[in-house]
Amino acid sequence: MSVRMRFALSCAGVFVLVGVVVVAVVYFVVRQSLEYRNGLLTPAHIQVEVPAQYGPGWFERFSQQYEVARKRADQVRAVYQADTLRNVRLWGAVGVLGGAGLAFGLGWRSAGWVVRPLRSVNETAQRVLLGQDPQRVLLGQNLKQRIGFEGPHDEIKELADTFDTMHTRLARSFDGQRRFVANAAHELRTPLTINRTLVDVAVRRPDATDDVKRLGESLLLVNARHERLIDGLLALAEGEQAVLDRRPFDLTDVAEHVLDQAAAEAAEREVSIHRLLDSAPTAGEAVLVERLVQNLVENAIRHNHPKGEVWVTTRGRADRVELVVANTGLQVPPYEIETIFEPFRRLHGDRLRSDRGSGLGLSIVRVIAEAHGGTVLARPREEGGLTITVELPADPAAM
Secondary structure (H helix, E strand, C coil): CCHHHHHHHHHHHHHHHHHHHHHHHHHHHHHHHCCCCCCCCCCCCCCCCCCCCCCCCHHHHCHHHHHHHHHHHHHHHHHHHHHHHHHHHHHHHHHHHHHHHHHHHHHHHHHHHHHHHHHHHHHHHHHHHHCCCCCCCCHHHHCCCCCCCCCCCCHHHHHHHHHHHHHHHHHHHHHHHHHHHHHHHHHHHHHHHHHHHHHHHHHHCCCCCHHHHHHHHHHHHHHHHHHHHHHHHHHHHHHCCCCCCCEEEEHHHHHHHHHHHHHHHHHHCCCEEEEEECCCEEEECHHHHHHHHHHHHHHHHHCCCCCCEEEEEEEEECCEEEEEEEECCCCCCHHHCHHHHCCCCCCCCHHHCHHHCCCCHHHHHHHHHHHCCCEEEEEECCCCCEEEEEEEEECHHHC
16 A cells, blocks of 8 residues: 555544544433433423413322323433434434545545655656666666755655765766776776787797797787777776767668678688668667677677577667577577676686687677667577567657
């Protein structure tokens, strides 16, 4: 039950309780007032002007007729008492029920006025947790929102201010983490580039021995893996910024460009790529979306078996566009689907395989999709491999 409903029911319950007590008191007072009292119908209590012709001793002469009249008067009193008490019960119950309904309605309206600021707090919290704002779909961006409640300094004002303070601190923490990742990645990229250059020069020297060349090739592979890791961290940090400057482009053009670049690697690994590219106009940052498509295609090629297949599809659906990348490969358990989007998570014992990426590919895909107001859904294929569907908002100008 909501707070508003509980408050309205409490108001109705209090009114019913008070109303029942009041009706009960009125009932017993009226009943007591209408009860027969001994001697009330005796001549001493009845002020009657006796005609002169009856003279003294009239009561004794008419006692039989008086007794009949007295009993009749007592019957009338009893009937009147019963009718009055029945009316007290009936109209008391009607009044209590009607008043309870009125109290419920007034309590409902009053609770609405009281909890209206709480709705603002709740809606802001939902936008932060669920990403309902299409322009600020990421947690770090949503934490920049504030309630800014203006009103009397009561409990609700204190709650809203506490919520704003918590948002401010969390936003600073998220921004600090992103800046740290970006700065660390930039700082690490320079020495890795120098190492790669030095190792490459050493390997290409005419007097380099076979052992030096093998060692250099191994070092170059390790260096390349570290460079991919740093590039992934940079893309992850950049992708966590909501895309506010949206420019129109066709997802099909991006997919064709990425597939052309991946053709050599696919041929080397003996993987066949099938294209079914329909027009899919969208809007956003084309460079980031290119990275998204590239990660999906590389993932489909590298996590495949020799002579495997990859299917890439783009299409438009109402107000959304879709990119579907499916590939053959090893079986993926359904319970592992969600974990593949976590950073540095790999399947099938690929943790030591440096040629299959840094473990950030699908994490970057999800971050970029969410930054564009889209979603990512993965499901295992019965024959092995994965089918990953990315949905992005369609370009309104092209609809």
